[in-house]
Amino acid sequence: VKIATTYRCLDAVVEIETSDPVLAALIDELFGVMAVSDPPTVRCALVEQARTYVIAVDGDSVVTTDSPAYAFAHLMWEVNRAAIAATTTDLLLHAAAATHDRGAVLVGGTSGSGKSTLVAALVGSGLGYVTDDVLPVDGLGRVVPYPKPIGLGEDAASLFATLRALRPEYRPYMGEEWFVAPAMLGGTYGRVTPLTLVVLPRYEPGAATSVTAMSRAEALVALAGGSFNFARLGNDAFARVAVLLGESECYRIVGSDVDEMVTFVLSALSSEREEIA
Amino acid sequence: VTAGEAAGLTHARPSPRDGLAAVRLDDEVVLYDEETATLHHLNAAATMVWERCDGRRTLQSIAIGIARDTGAALEVVQADVEDVVGRLVGAGLLVVDGDDDGVN
Numbered sequence: 001v002k003i004a005t006t007y008r009c010l011d012a013v014v015e016i017e018t019s020d021p022v023l024a025a026l027i028d029e030l031f032g033v034m035a036v037s038d039p040p041t042v043r044c045a046l047v048e049q050a051r052t053y054v055i056a057v058d059g060d061s062v063v064t065t066d067s068p069a070y071a072f073a074h075l076m077w078e079v080n081r082a083a084i085a086a087t088t089t090d091l092l093l094h095a096a097a098a099t100h101d102r103g104a105v106l107v108g109g110t111s112g113s114g115k116s117t118l119v120a121a122l123v124g125s126g127l128g129y130v131t132d133d134v135l136p137v138d139g140l141g142r143v144v145p146y147p148k149p150i151g152l153g154e155d156a157a158s159l160f161a162t163l164r165a166l167r168p169e170y171r172p173y174m175g176e177e178w179f180v181a182p183a184m185l186g187g188t189y190g191r192v193t194p195l196t197l198v199v200l201p202r203y204e205p206g207a208a209t210s211v212t213a214m215s216r217a218e219a220l221v222a223l224a225g226g227s228f229n230f231a232r233l234g235n236d237a238f239a240r241v242a243v244l245l246g247e248s249e250c251y252r253i254v255g256s257d258v259d260e261m262v263t264f265v266l267s268a269l270s271s272e273r274e275e276i277a
Numbered sequence: 278v279t280a281g282e283a284a285g286l287t288h289a290r291p292s293p294r295d296g297l298a299a300v301r302l303d304d305e306v307v308l309y310d311e312e313t314a315t316l317h318h319l320n321a322a323a324t325m326v327w328e329r330c331d332g333r334r335t336l337q338s339i340a341i342g343i344a345r346d347t348g349a350a351l352e353v354v355q356a357d358v359e360d361v362v363g364r365l366v367g368a369g370l371l372v373v374d375g376d377d378d379g380v381n
Contacts, residue, residue, distance in 0.1 A: 217305035221318045224309075231314040235298045238309040238316075242300040 012086035015040035069175025090136035094226035098127035103196025114203035128190025141243025149179035209255035219250040292332030
């Protein structure tokens with residue numbers, strides 16, 4: 001049995017095919033919001049044959065493994081790679097984002113800085129999910145949702161009580177990295193919202209939470225420097241980031257307690273500010 | 278000896294190099310050099326200097342203007358302006374016309 005569904009991932013229309021109905025259900029939970037009926041521009045498949053998992057892209061086998069979790073993580077990587085490669089018009093920042101009725105918060109930073117963990121915690125606290133790693137910015141300097149699955153390290157995933165109730169059949173596909181949808185965190189999806197807050201977290205084990213204000217110019221340099229396609233878009237990308245930042249407040253947050261970071265973000269988004277450092 | 282003095286810029290009239298995009302955010306400027314795909318962040322002090330480098334003003338007139346606007350001592354500002362301009366010229370962000378008076 002082969003189950004295939006197509007999803008619009010940025011400018012790519014990705015067909016994801018699997019032979020496992022359980023995996024098909026998981027993929028539907030993760031990607032369903034992006035489902036389309038358009039013809040695919042790229043085909044990705046994860047097929048099990050005698051406990052061997054084969055990942056194929058456009059018919060070419062790219063990975064063979066006996067680990068379903070590794071196979072699934074690689075499938076997620078291939079889908080995201082295809083999405084980024086196909087996108088020519090939107091600027092793609094290396095950032096996460098979530099929305100609130102007072103505006104959107106952009107969570108920037110390098111890999112391992114805690115972007116996904118913080119955005120997952122924000123979604124679990126009621127903010128709308130936009131993206132966890134690749135943030136599109138359109139020609140008008142607006143954030144465009146790319147609600148790819150939220151990738152959490154195993155340790156980070158253990159912080160979320162709702163994930164303990166994840167369907168047991170999904171567990172073989174969750175290894176060192178877990179891929180989750182907002183609903184699995186008790187949250188929902190966000191929509192296009194003006195940016196009001198930029199935070200650059202840095203996870204430091206054992207560190208007390210500290211917050212430092214950052215100028216918008218400093219934030220522009222940090223965000224542009226981490227973009228996937230800034231150099232290709234050139235001056236246009238430069239202008240977009242400046243428009244995106246608008247009147248946003250920008251902060252660096254260092255710490256080890258994601259709940260304290262969430263508290264700061266929520267207070268910064270509210271009218272009555274509450275400084276924690 | 279400041280970087281500006283060392284570069285013989287005291288009487289120069291620096292201007293932005295062609296091909297740079299600039300955006301001001303609050304009191305700071307970010308420059309983007311599309312040719313090299315590099316970003317340059319100028320702090321508030323450097324921005325005050327940058328925005329006066331229009332190819333018409335000498336470093337001395339730039340320093341006088343900043344000293345007047347900020348109330349800082351002229352001799353201190355003069356040294357800072359020469360230092361900032363020297364750095365920006367060194368980074369290829371400002372150019373000094375070879376015909377300018379006083380340029381070595």
